[in-house]
Amino acid sequence: MPHDDNLQMPGDRLPLSGVRVVDLSQVGAGPYAASLLGDLGADVIKIEPPTGESFRYIDNLFGVGDSAYFYGVNRSKRSLTLDLHESEGMDVLRRLVADADVMIVGFRPDAVTRLGIDYESMGKLNDQLVYCQLTAFGEDGPRAHQPGMDLLGQAIGGIMGLTGETDGPPIKAGVPMADFVGSFLLGFSIVSALRARDLNGHGQKVSVNLLDGQIAMLANILTHYDRTKVPVRPQGGGHPQIAPYQPYQGGDGKDFIVACLNDRFWLRLTKVIDRPELADDPRFVTNADRVANRGALNDILIPIFAGHTTASWLERLDQVAVPCGPVHRLEDVFTEPQVVHNHSITELEHPIHGRYPVPNTPFRLHGTPAQPRGYAPLLGEHSVEILGEAGFTHDEIRALLDKSVVTTSTVTEPA
Template sequence: MKKALAGMRVLDLTQVLAGPYCTMCLADMGADVIKIEKYPNGDDTRALGPFINEESYVYMMVNRNKRSIRLNLKEEEGKEILYNLVRHADVFIENFRPGVAAKLGIDYDTLAKLNKELIYCSISGYGQTGPYKDKGGYDIMAQGLSGIMSFTGDKGGRPVKTGIALHDIAAGNTAVQSILTAYIHRLTGGSGQYIDLSLVDSGLAWTVWEAASYFGKGEVPTPNGTAHRLATPYQGFKTKDGYILVGAANQKLWMKFCSEVVEKEEWITDSRFCTNDDRIANISILEEEIEKILVNQSSTYWLDLLEKANIPSGPIYSYDQTLNDPHINERDMIIEYDHPKAGKVKTLGFPAKYSKTPGEISRPAPTLGEHTEEVLKELGLNLDYSRLLTKGVI
């Protein structure tokens, strides 16, 4: 079965998470991703545990389906090898701090002269322009600058980082979208181009409801715990033995919640709760009144009632519960493959389920430099591999 991106060749000079997540997604769809790892130690995540037979599980999570070569770009011969790879590539992606690629002689202007069809994507903390462009930027700094930390957490609490590397993943997803857009443009008569994206911009672009509140009525978003800032009840509530999520976010569901779940039909005509605006204005009172009732029965009891009333609802899982949930497993969100050093490895599955071009693991995450000779031989270059190894070029 031909994969959706078969024929696309990607040179991946990224490391850690945002860039590797992007190139993993492209590789899952069939692109030939050649991960060019820095000499001598490779991607920084190779040093992060946990380890299985000295292979980093963190590295393996976002580097499946790729080939790895170890290349010393500070050596002219190493740079020449990269130039030869560029001549046969469709996409080049890097996440150096702005200015570093130019110092190495691998910036867009240089590489576009070798391959005018090249799609070149730069991922950085703050972007290639602006007063912060030269600052080092990690996910947590992006969460701070985007304002997301200021409205994450409980009311009155300290700023809280989201539980995942939100801006890294947002940048990775934005890079996938941008590269595919540029690729389609090229396939339909356009040429190669340069893409500049940042962790900050990518995450900030996801704050759509918060921007609506600020632009629409000048409201600065603050932490709401699990509550939604525009609709209620749409949040987590304490029960007798835990917490559940209730999504009675429109008037019809609110009325069903009152009459069929908590048996408080008088709330429907209560002036504090009549409309969604009323409920938002009195959300603290509403939360307290709802929890007074829910704490008297178990989570299962209330979830059964909510399900019978066709009101969106669900549990708040610990991560081990998530990974053992029958629905998650039925959707193949946990898959297993054989790694040459680590053995049987479990990883997360493919979130998009294609009917004709499904994702698959055709290669395990590569060991460091595993495919160096294989990739270089494909270029047809007459190279003295022993000498290059001894010299520290590859």
């Protein structure tokens, strides 16, 4: 895996160079979105309470207060601790927001109002501000007051009800899908709002919630349900609208995918398995036929695929361009040849813990290539630096540190 030094890529060559982001989000969705903005060159200031956000403590793999989860979603940014329950802390925040381009808030709506960090309050400080409010369910409505998280987003948005084995219990996706879909939507919305500001000269409020993101994932089946009135139910590893399009098991017990997205692939598959007569079987002629007769189709395919190893099937299918691939476990992803070729995983260098892997920036800008630019910061690592840049004097910084409104984990304190 390639190695990236901390914040070494020249920022003036990156698309979001000069954009300052004040990140007040926590856990997964907001922090990961802010990290991607940092990958693109934005100066992201992560603001946490003096004790750190709660997900610094979800595991102890890098020590207490430096969880692996936190390290995974908080790269390419600087850390400032700030006690927003103290008037001095709010004064610091206001001074930062007055000179910021983007502000990300990730609390329940009532907490946002109670802290005085709502759009109405922050927008008065800076009419150029792109203010982003990330919530679980929305800023108003019957669930707006409820605590929200990835699991609830998947459940209420219908994703869990679509996932799992046929007639089995609902299954959560193995990754925090609601959170990370929210991350990508938030990043997309922010760059869109910045472009709008380029055009009209004004900032605006952006609202993203986890529930809407999960509903957006239903794009291919909402209309299907409306037309058929037949609700889609879990298909295991299969697809409710396409067949064969699922995992099968080779004779060596290893799983692999066969994905016949159209009838041309199906015709090729019938030849690979030496059953060309299936192409004319009225149960399987079209995709709609195969979906309607999925059980009968699998009764034929499963024992055939069990007759040879997975590697053998993948080679044969690839030779005739039938979409296929292995079903990797997590540990296999690191050595998957295409992942290695794409540099999909990279490494960051932490000054204490050394190198650790993170997903690389998942999009390629070939003229202004972006990449992770720095390890997840220590709590308050850049507090003094950021306050100095914001115009705070030596005495002001010392007073904030003495009162613990601001803390620092570095030795870089005012002389």
